[in-house]
Each structure stands twice: as C-alpha cells, then as structure tokens.
Amino acid sequence: xxxxxxxxxxxxxxxxxxxxxxxxxxxxxxxxxxxxxxxxxxxxxxxxxxxxxxxxxxxxxxxxxxxxxxxxxxxxxxxxxxxxxxxxxxxxxxxxxxxxxxxxxxxxxxxxxxxxxxxxxxxxxxxxxxxxxxxxxxxxxxxxxxxxxxxxxxxxxxxxx
Amino acid sequence: xxxxxxxxxxxxxxxxxxxxxxxxxxxxxxxxxxxxxxxxxxxxxxxxxxxxxxxxxxxxxxxxxxxxxxxxxxxxxxxxxxxxxxxxxxxxxxxxxxxxxxxxxxxxxxxxxxxxx
Numbered sequence: 001x002x003x004x005x006x007x008x009x010x011x012x013x014x015x016x017x018x019x020x021x022x023x024x025x026x027x028x029x030x031x032x033x034x035x036x037x038x039x040x041x042x043x044x045x046x047x048x049x050x051x052x053x054x055x056x057x058x059x060x061x062x063x064x065x066x067x068x069x070x071x072x073x074x075x076x077x078x079x080x081x082x083x084x085x086x087x088x089x090x091x092x093x094x095x096x097x098x099x100x101x102x103x104x105x106x107x108x109x110x111x112x113x114x115x116x117x118x119x120x121x122x123x124x125x126x127x128x129x130x131x132x133x134x135x136x137x138x139x140x141x142x143x144x145x146x147x148x149x150x151x152x153x154x155x156x157x158x159x160x161x
Numbered sequence: 162x163x164x165x166x167x168x169x170x171x172x173x174x175x176x177x178x179x180x181x182x183x184x185x186x187x188x189x190x191x192x193x194x195x196x197x198x199x200x201x202x203x204x205x206x207x208x209x210x211x212x213x214x215x216x217x218x219x220x221x222x223x224x225x226x227x228x229x230x231x232x233x234x235x236x237x238x239x240x241x242x243x244x245x246x247x248x249x250x251x252x253x254x255x256x257x258x259x260x261x262x263x264x265x266x267x268x269x270x271x272x273x274x275x276x277x278x
Contacts, residue, residue, distance in 0.1 A: 016186050048184075049219055097255060098255060103226075104226055106230075107223050109219040109222055109223065110218075112219075
C-alpha cells in the first residue's frame with residue numbers, strides 16, 4: 001500500500017454495546033477512504049466479526065480488558081488492526097464452515113466471512129500481549145488483481161494459538 | 162435497530178415477520194425464544210419473513226441454522242421468505258442457500274408447505 005496514511009485509533013472496553021460503536025466508526029472511515037456501499041458493508045461486517053471475537057473469545061467479556069481498533073487509510077486502501085488482551089487463536093485450526101459435514105454447525109462462520117470480505121488477513125499472537133488481527137481492503141480493483149486477487153493471506157509471522 | 166418479531170398464522174403455517182438486526186446477544190436470543198415458543202405450541206411449519214432484516218452477522222446465520230435443525234428434528238419445516246440482497250449474499254457465501262427452502266412470494270411459500278406434507 002502507498003506509504004502515507006491517515007490514522008483513526010480507538011480503544012473500547014469489552015462490552016457488547018461497543019460492537020455497534022466499532023461499526024459506526026468503520027462506516028465513517030470507509031466513507032472517508034472512498035469505498036462504495038457494498039465494500040463499506042463488507043468492511044463493517046469484518047470489523048463487527050473481529051471485534052466480537054476480541055470481546056467474547058479474546059477478552060472473555062472482561063470489561064477491564066480493552067479492544068484496540070486502528071484504521072490506516074491509504075490512498076489505495078484501508079488497513080485495520082483489531083487487538084485484544086486474550087490468549088490468541090490459530091485461524092488455521094478452524095473447521096471449514098462450508099464443508100458438507102459442517103454446514104449445519106451453529107458457529108464457526110465469523111473468520112470465514114472476514115476472509116471472504118477482506119483482501120488480506122493475518123493473525124498475530126504472542127504470549128502475554130494478546131492477539132492482533134490485521135486485515136486489508138484495497139480500494140482499486142486493479143491492485144487486487146495485480147496482487148493475486150482477494151482473500152490473499154498477508155506475508156509474515158502468522159500466529160499459532 | 163434491534164430485532165422485532167411478530168407472529169401471524171396463515172392456514173397451517175406460522176409466519177414470523179422479522180425486522181431489524183439478527184446479531185449476537187439479545188437479538189439472537191429473542192429470535193430463538195420466538196421460534197421455540199412456536200414449537201412448544203406444536204406449530205412446526207414456520208416461515209421466516211426476513212424482508213425487513215437490516216443486518217445479520219455470523220451468529221444470526223447460526224441462529225437460523227439452529228432453528229432449522231430444531232424444527233426439522235421435530236418433523237417440521239422452516240422456510241425463508243423475502244431475503245434482502247445482503248442476507249441472500251451471505252447465505253450464498255456460506256453455502257446455506259442450498260440448505261434452506263427460500264421463497265420470494267408469500268402465497269407460493271405458504272402453498273409449498275401443503276405440497277410437502
């Protein structure tokens with residue numbers, strides 16, 4: 001992504017009502033970054049799902065633990081960081097929710113949808129410092145095709161659980 | 162806007178008009194209670210009208226699956242009516258479009274219950 005970024009940062013307590021706060025911020029940022037309604041919805045849903053994971057699975061709804069949300073608006077896209085204070089998870093260990101045997105599972109679709117809606121997705125976990133989800137949405141479709149299309153995993157030290 | 166569900170009876174089919182959000186927490190809980198309440202009354206043919214659903218998340222999708230399984234296990238049928246584009250797209254991405262019987266017209270949906278029973 002291009003080097004110069006505008007940054008929007010917010011820290012939220014681990015309360016379910018703050019999911020809607022995160023969504024609202026996401027809508028504003030997407031509009032500022034120049035995304036259309038469909039991409040803005042996808043970004044909002046990705047933020048919704050990752051913030052819920054951070055509150056429920058990461059921080060176990062402990063209001064003393066926070067969720068940090070950072071949006072970096074680049075000329076050609078948006079990078080979003082969602083960090084919790086939990087124990088981390090391994091996205092590779094999640095069952096495939098569209099496999100025939102899993103279709104009727106009640107849960108397990110959140111990260112799958114985030115991967116579908118965002119162009120890049122990475123999870124970083126280290127002991128004692130929580131988990132950070134980093135996801136990217138490109139604004140220019142030409143850039144997406146040059147980089148191998150949507151749903152590409154970010155390079156780097158992807159996490160284990 | 163949080164979830165609102167109103168129930169009406171059309172012939173042998175219980176139609177649940179759902180509006181607002183179906184998301185983790187109170188929304189999902191409320192939908193679950195409405196559906197379980199109908200099952201407790203032995204109303205096993207349910208048509209969920211999702212025309213006014215503004216937002217559904219992965220937990221909301223899971224709640225639809227849970228309702229489908231609960232109703233099927235009791236020998237009933239759950240069908241969906243009037244999906245918005247967003248809900249339609251989400252059910253396609255998650256391949257649940259092949260699981261649910263989905264209709265765009267209420268009269269056709271109602272008559273499909275009779276045809277199946």
